[in-house]
Amino acid sequence: IETLLGYRELQHLDKAIEYLAKYQFYITPVLNPDGYQYARNRERLWRKNRIPGCYGNVEAIFGNCFYKLCYGVDLNRNWPDEFGGPSTSSNLCSVVYPGKQAFDQLETKAVKEKVEALQKETSIDLFLTFHSYSQLFLTPYGYTGDKVPAEHEYHKAQ
Numbered sequence: 001i002e003t004l005l006g007y008r009e010l011q012h013l014d015k016a017i018e019y020l021a022k023y024q025f026y027i028t029p030v031l032n033p034d035g036y037q038y039a040r041n042r043e044r045l046w047r048k049n050r051i052p053g054c055y056g057n058v059e060a061i062f063g064n065c066f067y068k069l070c071y072g073v074d075l076n077r078n079w080p081d082e083f084g085g086p087s088t089s090s091n092l093c094s095v096v097y098p099g100k101q102a103f104d105q106l107e108t109k110a111v112k113e114k115v116e117a118l119q120k121e122t123s124i125d126l127f128l129t130f131h132s133y134s135q136l137f138l139t140p141y142g143y144t145g146d147k148v149p150a151e152h153e154y155h156k157a158q
Contacts, residue, residue, distance in 0.1 A: 054070070078102060
């Protein structure tokens with residue numbers, strides 16, 4: 001536990017032990033390993049995975065792209081809530097391309113299947129993701145600038 005908290009956070013050790021005894025944690029250190037590796041080595045602010053695709057969805061003979069080869073799907077936008085809505089692009093080369101449909105990427109599909117399996121066994125009290133791109137804390141209402149309604153379930157977390 002000391003390794004997880006770091007030596008500067010040891011004053012929180014008792015609280016951490018309490019949470020570990022009360023809750024089951026599932027941690028995925030990196031959900032987008034190919035995109036992460038590309039960002040580390042080539043383009044610092046890369047945010048999508050690295051799956052190749054043809055711009056305009058036009059493939060030539062032998063599977064090559066007729067127009068332009070583009071890479072990646074923005075996995076943050078590959079979820080069903082407001083899929084393909086504001087803040088996305090149908091342009092495969094765009095940094096905010098969400099994919100052809102929700103959960104069509106292996107990474108988001110794996111998370112969906114794990115969450116569904118867990119929901120059959122127990123209740124999920126919190127689902128939280130951290131994003132390193134632009135160092136923002138994103139919420140489910142991140143697709144709009146509107147305020148979250150006061151009665152929304154988003155406010156019911158304890």
